Amino acid sequence: MQTGQTGPALGQVFADIRGTLASLMSSKGTPEGLQRIILSWDFWEIEDNASNGGGVIPDLEALPKSFDSAEDYVYRFEPLVLEECGALMLRGNEEGIQSEPFQAVCASHKLKGEFLLARLAVPPSVAESLRENDAVLLSKEDPNSEDAEGRLHAIGRVDSKEGTNIIIVQFHLTAESQAGNPAGVQRVRAMQAGLQTKESCWYLLRLCNLTTIQREWCALHAFPKLPFRSTLLSATAPDKPQEHALVIPEAVQQAMAAEYNESQMAAVTAGLDRSPVILIQGPPGTGKTRTIMGLLSIILHAAPANTAGLVKRAAAQPMPDYARGDLDRLWRLASPWLSGTANPRDEVVMIGTSHSSETFGLLDMEQPIRVGKTVGPKAHVLVCAPSNSALDEIVARLLQHGVLDWRGDSYSPSIVRVGLSVHHSVMSVAMDTLINKRMQSEKGSASSARASREKARMAILEEADIVCSTLSFSGAGLFERMSRPFDVVVIDEAAQAVEPSTLVPMVLGCQQVFLVGDPVQLPATVISDRADKHGYSTSLFKRLQTSGFPVQMLDTQYRMHPRIAHFPAATFYAGNLRNGEGVEAGTSRTWHEHPCFGPLALFHVDGTEAIEERATSILNVAEASMVLSLYMELRARYSHLSSSNQIAVISPYKAQVGLLRSKFDEALGERARQLVDVSTIDGFQGREKDIVIFSAVRSTKSKGGRSRIGFVADERRLNVGLTRARASLLVVGNFQALQSDANWRALVQHAKVTGCFYRVVPPIAQYLGRVVKGELGPTAQKAKAQGGSAFVPQAEPEVEDDADLYSDAEDMDTAQ
Numbered sequence: 001m002q003t004g005q006t007g008p009a010l011g012q013v014f015a016d017i018r019g020t021l022a023s024l025m026s027s028k029g030t031p032e033g034l035q036r037i038i039l040s041w042d043f044w045e046i047e048d049n050a051s052n053g054g055g056v057i058p059d060l061e062a063l064p065k066s067f068d069s070a071e072d073y074v075y076r077f078e079p080l081v082l083e084e085c086g087a088l089m090l091r092g093n094e095e096g097i098q099s100e101p102f103q104a105v106c107a108s109h110k111l112k113g114e115f116l117l118a119r120l121a122v123p124p125s126v127a128e129s130l131r132e133n134d135a136v137l138l139s140k141e142d143p144n145s146e147d148a149e150g151r152l153h154a155i156g157r158v159d160s161k162e163g164t165n166i167i168i169v170q171f172h173l174t175a176e177s178q179a180g181n182p183a184g185v186q187r188v189r190a191m192q193a194g195l196q197t198k199e200s201c202w203y204l205l206r207l208c209n210l211t212t213i214q215r216e217w218c219a220l221h222a223f224p225k226l227p228f229r230s231t232l233l234s235a236t237a238p239d240k241p242q243e244h245a246l247v248i249p250e251a252v253q254q255a256m257a258a259e260y261n262e263s264q265m266a267a268v269t270a271g272l273d274r275s276p277v278i279l280i281q282g283p284p285g286t287g288k289t290r291t292i293m294g295l296l297s298i299i300l301h302a303a304p305a306n307t308a309g310l311v312k313r314a315a316a317q318p319m320p321d322y323a324r325g326d327l328d329r330l331w332r333l334a335s336p337w338l339s340g341t342a343n344p345r346d347e348v349v350m351i352g353t354s355h356s357s358e359t360f361g362l363l364d365m366e367q368p369i370r371v372g373k374t375v376g377p378k379a380h381v382l383v384c385a386p387s388n389s390a391l392d393e394i395v396a397r398l399l400q401h402g403v404l405d406w407r408g409d410s411y412s413p414s415i416v417r418v419g420l421s422v423h424h425s426v427m428s429v430a431m432d433t434l435i436n437k438r439m440q441s442e443k444g445s446a447s448s449a450r451a452s453r454e455k456a457r458m459a460i461l462e463e464a465d466i467v468c469s470t471l472s473f474s475g476a477g478l479f480e481r482m483s484r485p486f487d488v489v490v491i492d493e494a495a496q497a498v499e500p501s502t503l504v505p506m507v508l509g510c511q512q513v514f515l516v517g518d519p520v521q522l523p524a525t526v527i528s529d530r531a532d533k534h535g536y537s538t539s540l541f542k543r544l545q546t547s548g549f550p551v552q553m554l555d556t557q558y559r560m561h562p563r564i565a566h567f568p569a570a571t572f573y574a575g576n577l578r579n580g581e582g583v584e585a586g587t588s589r590t591w592h593e594h595p596c597f598g599p600l601a602l603f604h605v606d607g608t609e610a611i612e613e614r615a616t617s618i619l620n621v622a623e624a625s626m627v628l629s630l631y632m633e634l635r636a637r638y639s640h641l642s643s644s645n646q647i648a649v650i651s652p653y654k655a656q657v658g659l660l661r662s663k664f665d666e667a668l669g670e671r672a673r674q675l676v677d678v679s680t681i682d683g684f685q686g687r688e689k690d691i692v693i694f695s696a697v698r699s700t701k702s703k704g705g706r707s708r709i710g711f712v713a714d715e716r717r718l719n720v721g722l723t724r725a726r727a728s729l730l731v732v733g734n735f736q737a738l739q740s741d742a743n744w745r746a747l748v749q750h751a752k753v754t755g756c757f758y759r760v761v762p763p764i765a766q767y768l769g770r771v772v773k774g775e776l777g778p779t780a781q782k783a784k785a786q787g788g789s790a791f792v793p794q795a796e797p798e799v800e801d802d803a804d805l806y807s808d809a810e811d812m813d814t815a816q
């Protein structure tokens, strides 16, 4: 050993390591940071771990309700994001969702930093089906063959495409990426050599798309820069800085008071004290969308509470003649949302009606100036939702009804809907439509079409009052390039998003965020069971709410007949959900003359659940027959229903949905799909129909005191299932099994007490006919017991204390 040289050499090594670590740490929150991690994974190892109950991250920790610091927050969320990413990659492989593997030839390669970019030639149809950021498995053997595991393979990411048949795939094949794993080092070296071999042949399998997870990863790492991070970390509301409170114009207040109930008014005005985070809980049918419309009117037109006094001060100092170009700067000065607690608009208030110098001549005491096409300073608002459909519902409502201006009159604010899969009804405000319009009006411009489209895109984005995007798309590059950040972010269905997903729009510079949702309905779908068990599916909304953060609860429902709303209101909302005025009259229907058609009816069918062929879901044939019989009976008796599309059939299980669809197809022919909407409960969240028939499927009785009805027992799923119907909710199930769950049992009790519990007696097809005639069912039973006619109105039966619902045959419909 040459001792003389050891010191400096080691010093240099440590310096290099420190340098490398520092650069790795600083780039960790970038897309490359995530790619560096994911592309070093051994796909088959992850799969083995998963089949043994493990995952990508060996020791996951449950998420706490609050965090010590921003670093602690990032540190705890990181493994869960990675775990979910691993599960996403495996999912396709397990469920056979993704395409079959394809053959690819490596045409050439090049190194880019620590990554290797391989140019792979694939059939044009494959190239077309792959998207940028798709994770792919490149393997020497067919991944479906027995020999594939352990052979030469690596996870890559589609970086870009060339022509019609070349995809550029990025790999991370450095020995450092496999630190501490000699087998891994061997694998990546062999892989690198393989890709460097001229025209080497491979199998390529698409795993999943990484775009959303990449955006969440970047947002997570931007969390330490959030202005209101301490509120999110501690999960406690900060003290309210009342001196900076905003008010809304009197006219707006009056116009809204006529349209909004008290809880809606409280919700839409909750941000006027400039609290950075506001939670609005909207149980089913409580006017969440209407509340968001009101919120937008207020966000766009609120002004500082102390405007009147300041106006006098401003009047004493005549305003200079402002050039048009200064307006944006002035707007920023005037905007209350931009600057947290110290708000410059409290110092200088500008009022007026146009952009001329007269604007600042204090013409109108009530109206603060805005910059843009309409008058007065306005906030730049981003409205997000987890899904395209939820988002387009808001956009459609905005287009239909507009928002209120400072006079309380409705007008159309400038809106842009960015992103993909825009519903045709809102296409008029889609980004591409607006760009095309603008380009047409600016024909003859010297700049290239591409550059001017880009310029137009940014201008539209910055000029719009309201920008609408899905949560994921708000992480797209164009938002980062904006020079005018968003002041306020409104997130609809916020309880249906994992927390890192909610961060994506928040890190775009806003000062205030409104989370609107309902944690008592279904949460985000998390693919990884492990991540789910460790709290990853808990939304930010739910985490804050369960920590005692104040929540504005919308407390009046306008959707359901009161007899449908009664049980969910009592069970899931602690009785704090009242019925809107006129809702009973508005949801009463002729078919309610027969209690078996609602408003609420439960039908016990002694069916048996069965596992469907692919063993991934469950069905129940007897229940499907009963559902079809109910529908046919309704149709036969109320002819207008035979052409109505106001009937939905929902079930927790996909296999049951499939079975029901085929039964309806058989019975109704090609019009079946238009007439009856058959869907999973999860797919029906946020929707409603006049009549909803709910098939619960499960029939396995509890054993050893343990419920065996799977996720049908999830109260959020039950809540969604029971709150989709406006006029009639007809539940078909094996209640002998379902009663093992406390909520289901309570529902059965409720149905018995209110005389709408029916035990279906085979043959099913005839049963309903006899019920309607009064020969069977609770009414007949009561009538018989009281020696009266079946159709004489009866008092409600007494509540019984029945330890076992099914041992007491008298309790059911016994008139057979």
Ligand SMILES: Nc1ncnc2c1ncn2[C@@H]1O[C@H](COP(=O)(O)OP(=O)(O)OP(=O)(O)O)[C@@H](O)[C@H]1O
Pocket (backbone or CB within 6 Å): 259, 260, 261, 264, 282, 283, 284, 285, 286, 287, 288, 289, 290, 291, 557, 558, 559, 580, 686
């Ligand atoms: N204050 C109100 N007074 C009368 N009707 C109202 C009021 N608020 C909402 N509604 C009615 O309630 C129904 C549901 O409202 P809206 O469509 O805004 O809610 P949503 O967000 O779509 O539903 P959900 O609460 O299920 O998410 C609509 O028919 C609406 O007209």
